[in-house]
Amino acid sequence: MNLDKLKEATRAQMPDKRWRHTLGVVETAIKLAERYDGDPAQAELAALLHDYSKAWPIDRKEAVIREHGLSAELLDNDKELWHAHVGAWAVQTEHGIEDEEVLDAIRYHTSGREGMTKLDKIVCLADYIEPGRNYPGVERIRQLAEHSMEEALIAAFGSTIAVLVERGKRIFPLTVLARNDLIMQMKQNNNGG
Numbered sequence: 001m002n003l004d005k006l007k008e009a010t011r012a013q014m015p016d017k018r019w020r021h022t023l024g025v026v027e028t029a030i031k032l033a034e035r036y037d038g039d040p041a042q043a044e045l046a047a048l049l050h051d052y053s054k055a056w057p058i059d060r061k062e063a064v065i066r067e068h069g070l071s072a073e074l075l076d077n078d079k080e081l082w083h084a085h086v087g088a089w090a091v092q093t094e095h096g097i098e099d100e101e102v103l104d105a106i107r108y109h110t111s112g113r114e115g116m117t118k119l120d121k122i123v124c125l126a127d128y129i130e131p132g133r134n135y136p137g138v139e140r141i142r143q144l145a146e147h148s149m150e151e152a153l154i155a156a157f158g159s160t161i162a163v164l165v166e167r168g169k170r171i172f173p174l175t176v177l178a179r180n181d182l183i184m185q186m187k188q189n190n191n192g193g
């Protein structure tokens, strides 16, 4: 696999603004991998590809979900969640990406999930805190990320859930499960020393 070709192919899927965001996520994911003993090359690849299908027309994303048997549950939930699953399918199909950890990190980067792997955490958190992000509370999440990915993600998921509640929108339950699971992990780590 040629990383430069993959970069060009990814860039071609999206407008410049989304590409700048992608580069910010790549930079941040590499830093998090270095800080938290992850694999920087794997983090770079997953971050590069995380929004691969974000800018695709909604009909194209829906067709992939229907025609290729992706989680049907997605169709009943916020369309913002679709690109993560469709993106994992697309990079596997179009570019032969077979690293399941990379595919899962792409698939769950928006919602999170229970039992998040280190790579899931790196990509999801990098997406929340890359330098181009500017939303209320982002500075606190960046600060938490200096010492704990789990604490930072608990705050990040909390802020997403709060915004959705504020707007009267439905919440895809996986994010609640992800946050609960991270809180449990923190408690166990604190008790276990």
Ligand SMILES: Nc1ncnc2c1ncn2[C@@H]1O[C@H](COP(=O)(O)OP(=O)(O)O)[C@@H](O)[C@H]1O
Pocket: 051, 054, 078, 080, 081, 110, 111, 127, 160, 164, 170, 171, 172, 173, 174, 175, 176
């Ligand atoms: N649990 C959830 N339930 C419903 N919508 C969600 C949930 N988690 C995230 N979202 C939606 O997805 C959006 C996240 O998109 P964004 O942060 O732009 O992701 P990306 O990195 O793919 O650009 C949020 O604005 C929110 O509307």
